[in-house]
Amino acid sequence: xxxxxxxxxxRATVDRLPLYFRTLRLIRSEGSxxxxxxxxxxxxxxxxxxxxxxxxxxxxxxxxxxxxxxxELVNNISQILGLDRKWNIAIIGVGHLGWALANYRNxxxxxxxxxxxxxxxxxxxxxxxxxxxxxxxxxxxTTITSRNIQIGVIAVPAGEAQAVADRLVAAGVHGIWNFxxxxxxxxxxxxxxxxxxxxxxxxxxxxxxxQVP
Amino acid sequence: xxxxxxxxxxRATVDRLPLYFRTLRLIRSEGSxxxxxxxxxxxxxxxxxxxxxxxxxxxxxxxxxxxxxxxELVNNISQILGLDRKWNIAIIGVGHLGWALANYRNxxxxxxxxxxxxxxxxxxxxxxxxxxxxxxxxxxxTTITSRNIQIGVIAVPAGEAQAVADRLVAAGVHGIWNFxxxxxxxxxxxxxxxxxxxxxxxxxxxxxxxQVP
Numbered sequence: 001x002x003x004x005x006x007x008x009x010x011r012a013t014v015d016r017l018p019l020y021f022r023t024l025r026l027i028r029s030e031g032s033x034x035x036x037x038x039x040x041x042x043x044x045x046x047x048x049x050x051x052x053x054x055x056x057x058x059x060x061x062x063x064x065x066x067x068x069x070x071x072e073l074v075n076n077i078s079q080i081l082g083l084d085r086k087w088n089i090a091i092i093g094v095g096h097l098g099w100a101l102a103n104y105r106n107x108x109x110x111x112x113x114x115x116x117x118x119x120x121x122x123x124x125x126x127x128x129x130x131x132x133x134x135x136x137x138x139x140x141x142t143t144i145t146s147r148n149i150q151i152g153v154i155a156v157p158a159g160e161a162q163a164v165a166d167r168l169v170a171a172g173v174h175g176i177w178n179f180x181x182x183x184x185x186x187x188x189x190x191x192x193x194x195x196x197x198x199x200x201x202x203x204x205x206x207x208x209x210x211q212v213p
Numbered sequence: 214x215x216x217x218x219x220x221x222x223x224r225a226t227v228d229r230l231p232l233y234f235r236t237l238r239l240i241r242s243e244g245s246x247x248x249x250x251x252x253x254x255x256x257x258x259x260x261x262x263x264x265x266x267x268x269x270x271x272x273x274x275x276x277x278x279x280x281x282x283x284x285e286l287v288n289n290i291s292q293i294l295g296l297d298r299k300w301n302i303a304i305i306g307v308g309h310l311g312w313a314l315a316n317y318r319n320x321x322x323x324x325x326x327x328x329x330x331x332x333x334x335x336x337x338x339x340x341x342x343x344x345x346x347x348x349x350x351x352x353x354x355t356t357i358t359s360r361n362i363q364i365g366v367i368a369v370p371a372g373e374a375q376a377v378a379d380r381l382v383a384a385g386v387h388g389i390w391n392f393x394x395x396x397x398x399x400x401x402x403x404x405x406x407x408x409x410x411x412x413x414x415x416x417x418x419x420x421x422x423x424q425v426p
Contacts (some may be wrong), residue, residue, distance in 0.1 A: 011258070018415040025411070026396050045224070050293055056239050081415045082422025096313035101410075104311070106394060150425060151417065174425050175417045181319060183239045191420040193413045198238070198315075200406045201323055202231040202294045204364065204388045208405040209295025212363060 009080075013054045019044050021077045022052070028070045036067040083111045088149045089177075090116040092164050093156035094124050094134050097179055101155060103130045113146045137164075144171040151175040158182040165192075221294075226267045232257050233267070234290045241283045249280040294323045301362045303329040304371035304391075305377050307337050307347050310392055314368060315342045328360045350377075357384040364388040371395040378405075 016053050023043050027035050037048040037055075044051070044183075055061070055068065060076055078084055089112050092097050094175040098117070107114055117134045119125055127134045135143060143149070152168035154161050154176060161180035168176060178184050180195040186192050222230075236256050240248050244278060248422040250261040250268075257264070268274070268281065273289055291297055298315060302325050304311050311330070320327055330347045332338055335416045348356060356362070365381035367374050374393035382403050391397050391407040399405050 009238055014419065015258075015416075017419065018412040021415055022409050022411050030396070043395055045228075080419070082418040085418070085422065086251070087418060095311045096316070100309035100313055104410060106411055107414075110374075111418070112414060118265075150421065154329070157227055175421045177413060177417055185245070189424070191424070193417045195413050196235050197317060197408075198235045198319055198323055199231040200390060200408050201320075201325060202234055202296055204390055204404055204406045205295040205298070205300060205324070206227065206230065206293070208300070208363065208388045209298065211402070 009057050015055055016044070016046070016054060017077060017081060021074070021081060021083075021171065023069055023079065024074045028074055031071055034067040035070050035073075037062060040068070087151055087175075088115040089110050089113065089145060089151040089153055090118065090140075090147075090149045090173075091153040091155055092118045092137065092140070092153065092168070093160075094119040094121075094127075094129065095155065098153075098155035099129060101153060101179070102132065111149075115149050116143050118143075122146060140167055141171040144168070144173060149173060151177060153177045153179070154184070155179050176180075222270050226270055229257070229267060230290060230294060231258070234287070234294060234296070237283055237287045237290065241287055245285055247280040248283050248286075250275060253281070286424065291324075298324055299389075300325050300364055301328040301360060302326065302364040302366055303331060303360075303362045303386075304366040304368055305331045305353070305381070306351065306367065306373075307332040307334075307340075308368065309343065310352075311366075311368035312342060314366060314392070315345065325364075328362050329356050331356075353380055354384040357381070360417060362386060364390060366390045366392070367397070368392050 009186045023040065037051040041048040041051045046157065058076065058080055060068065060073055091101055094102065094117055102114060102117055114130065114132050117129060117132050118137045118140055119134050125134050125136045126165045150173060152173045154164055156164050161178065161182050162184055165176055165184045165186060169186055175191040176184065176186060178192060184192060236253065250264040254261040254264045267291055271289065271293055273281065273286055294391050304314055307315065307330055315327060315330055327343065327345050330342060331350045331353055332343050333350045338347050338349045363386060365386045367377055369377050371393045374391065374395050376395055378389055378397045378399060388404040389397065389399060391405060394409065397405060
């Protein structure tokens with residue numbers, strides 16, 4: 001059911017794909033085999049019409065009065081998102097945040113393999129976290145090559161983030177997942193996604209504001 | 214310049230407001246006083262036309278050939294998002310993730326006050342993190358009342374998240390910020406925002422997939 005023309009999916013739909021994927025995985029884990037566009041829309045926060053339009057754009061059509069097959073949709077979207085491939089990732093900065101990320105249990109089920117951890121603190125270098133040993137940042141470049149790491153996860157303080165990103169890019173990573181609260185510049189051929197807690201917090205605040213006197 | 218009719222802002226625009234806010238704060242921190250709709254659009258990933266339409270919907274109009282005043286926009290959006298108020302928050306679960314969150318430096322500048330930390334581990338209870346002492350979860354209900362806590366941040370393992378949410382709701386919080394990788398059910402009058410790392414990871418994967426052989 002996966003079509004071959006998802007090069008034509010609109011940007012807005014692409015932005016919603018990870019939300020579809022996350023929500024459908026949750027629904028699958030709850031044991032449901034079928035989901036309606038109404039239920040999916042309610043959970044994601046868009047209209048059922050938008051759901052049907054989005055899903056149709058990559059060739060998934062529900063059955064009227066029945067709904068969509070959850071497992072099939074998960075598989076389709078997984079392929080479109082490139083999650084059927086294996087990506088090797090490295091986390092740079094093993095403070096509390098990096099440590100929490102290193103223990104994130106969903107990496108494997110999303111197709112990501114934690115291939116290396118780096119820190120500059122000698123007290124942390126050499127420790128084993130989730131089966132992966134912490135290396136010195138001095139070994140960053142050689143390890144990225146030898147372990148074929150495609151994605152670097154930046155969990156260092158804001159002031160060090162750009163320098164770490166520059167080294168990652170020079171060493172050949174194709175993507176950066178940034179958790180430092182600062183804007184990082186990368187060349188056009190490197191993908192970057194930044195996590196920023198202010199987005200979730202301000203969404204919550206917006207809704208509370210209308211409700212709490 | 215803040216208008217009084219932002220009750221009519223569309224859902225899609227509301228969803229983008231936190232991105233505007235975050236991006237404009239970054240631009241301000243970089244020292245720019247003026248930003249064009251082109252630059253803002255490029256950074257957020259929407260068209261300049263969409264930017265102008267979104268901003269006009271809450272009464273902000275740039276000057277042709279000049280742009281928008283960054284500081285003014287930040288203030289306007291801050292008010293719309295309710296970030297000019299002070300929200301008291303509590304973090305439940307002080308593992309690595311909770312610890313990292315407790316040290317998040319932007320809480321104060323966003324109007325959030327870290328009012329309490331809770332854990333069930335006697336080795337952690339009593340510790341002082343970022344000036345806040347860790348309390349036993351046994352004291353959850355009384356502390357939420359006495360410290361007027363409106364938002365609970367769930368940083369416990371997935372299996373404990375719903376039970377913690379139920380206690381928070383019963384104790385009177387109005388909002389929950391959930392970091393456990395599980396769906397949490399709350400009554401309709403309680404707001405919930407869930408952070409899910411799979412969204413950022415799959416966005417990255419989608420873009421890498423077309424680029425890495």
